[in-house]
Amino acid sequence: MPGNEWPLWEVFVRPRRGLAHAHVGSLHAPDAEMALRNARDLYTRRQEGVSIWVVPAAAITASSPDEKDAFFDPAADKVYRHPTFYRVPEGAPHL
Amino acid sequence: MSRFEYVLGLGDDALIAAQRLAQWCAAAPEMEEDVALANIALDQLGAARLLLSYAGELEGAGRDEDALAYLRDDGEFRNCLLVELPDRHDFGIAMAKLLFLSAYQKLLYDALADAPDERLAEIAANARKESAYHLDHSTQWTLRLGDGTEESHRRMQAAVDEVWPYTHELFAGDEDALVDHAGLRPAWLSIVEPVLAEATLQRPADGWAPAGGRSGRHTEHLSYLLAEMQVLHRAHPGAVW
Numbered sequence: 001m002p003g004n005e006w007p008l009w010e011v012f013v014r015p016r017r018g019l020a021h022a023h024v025g026s027l028h029a030p031d032a033e034m035a036l037r038n039a040r041d042l043y044t045r046r047q048e049g050v051s052i053w054v055v056p057a058a059a060i061t062a063s064s065p066d067e068k069d070a071f072f073d074p075a076a077d078k079v080y081r082h083p084t085f086y087r088v089p090e091g092a093p094h095l
Numbered sequence: 096m097s098r099f100e101y102v103l104g105l106g107d108d109a110l111i112a113a114q115r116l117a118q119w120c121a122a123a124p125e126m127e128e129d130v131a132l133a134n135i136a137l138d139q140l141g142a143a144r145l146l147l148s149y150a151g152e153l154e155g156a157g158r159d160e161d162a163l164a165y166l167r168d169d170g171e172f173r174n175c176l177l178v179e180l181p182d183r184h185d186f187g188i189a190m191a192k193l194l195f196l197s198a199y200q201k202l203l204y205d206a207l208a209d210a211p212d213e214r215l216a217e218i219a220a221n222a223r224k225e226s227a228y229h230l231d232h233s234t235q236w237t238l239r240l241g242d243g244t245e246e247s248h249r250r251m252q253a254a255v256d257e258v259w260p261y262t263h264e265l266f267a268g269d270e271d272a273l274v275d276h277a278g279l280r281p282a283w284l285s286i287v288e289p290v291l292a293e294a295t296l297q298r299p300a301d302g303w304a305p306a307g308g309r310s311g312r313h314t315e316h317l318s319y320l321l322a323e324m325q326v327l328h329r330a331h332p333g334a335v336w
Contacts, residue, residue, distance in 0.1 A: 037131070
């Protein structure tokens with residue numbers, strides 16, 4: 001259906017209880033309910049998740065690739081911003 | 096009807112429904128729907144394999160699932176006529192058939208899960224979860240197409256009208272059946288009628304009730320479907336990959 005395509009949705013799946021939803025991909029669907037069902041078919045058929053979010057792709061405000069330097073560069077040379085001096089306690093696997 | 100023929104009928108319903116749904120693969124309105132229908136077809140095929148394997152054991156003549164699926168002619172199939180009807184590339188017809196079939200399969204598998212046949216109860220207990228999903232999928236589309244545009248409403252109503260007469264066969268009585276099929280119809284109507292109403296579709300009047308599938312008298316459409324489904328196995332018996 002050229003020119004009459006369903007809107008794009010971004011899909012987020014939470015793989016296990018206790019973990020955060022993570023972006024897994026996108027799909028087309030006519031509305032939110034069908035987007036959830038399509039996401040179930042496309043991304044969780046093999047028990048990959050316990051929860052799904054779908055978000056209209058148009059509702060996401062993304063940082064621009066052109067602003068990459070201004071946004072992300074300053075952090076790299078400030079070593080004190082990185083928690084490399086701490087030992088990760090055992091039993092905290094998802095930090 | 097023997098237990099063998101009864102289980103064969105259940106397996107044939109699932110097998111023929113799977114084959115019809117698989118014909119939508121790469122032909123559905125959107126790629127996402129291709130995947131959804133192929134997914135449902137695979138669910139049906141999975142149930143068909145378990146049911147036909149069990150039917151083969153009940154018969155005790157050495158026929159396995161492949162022999163039953165690929166080496167019977169149309170007159171030996173026991174599926175209801177509803178599943179063999181061609182979709183004619185009409186998505187509304189595919190959804191009307193799936194709505195009516197999955198509501199029936201859901202209720203039937205629920206009942207069979209408590210039936211005094213351990214093997215069948217086990218198969219039904221697994222399959223009913225899948226039927227619930229098939230029912231949800233077809234319900235969602237019936238609502239959107241029925242209560243959609245003028246054109247989608249017209250076509251969904253035409254599909255429901257065309258398919259409705261074939262639903263009577265699902266509830267044909269059989270004294271030896273494990274489940275009282277006639278007794279399932281009120282529950283089936285209580286699922287299907289509210290969906291049609293919410294979709295602003297007219298529930299067709301009951302009248303003409305074609306039947307014969309359970310005794311092997313099929314529409315001409317089944318033999319074409321079987322020709323496509325069976326040709327490879329018949330040309331290369333026992334071929335594997």
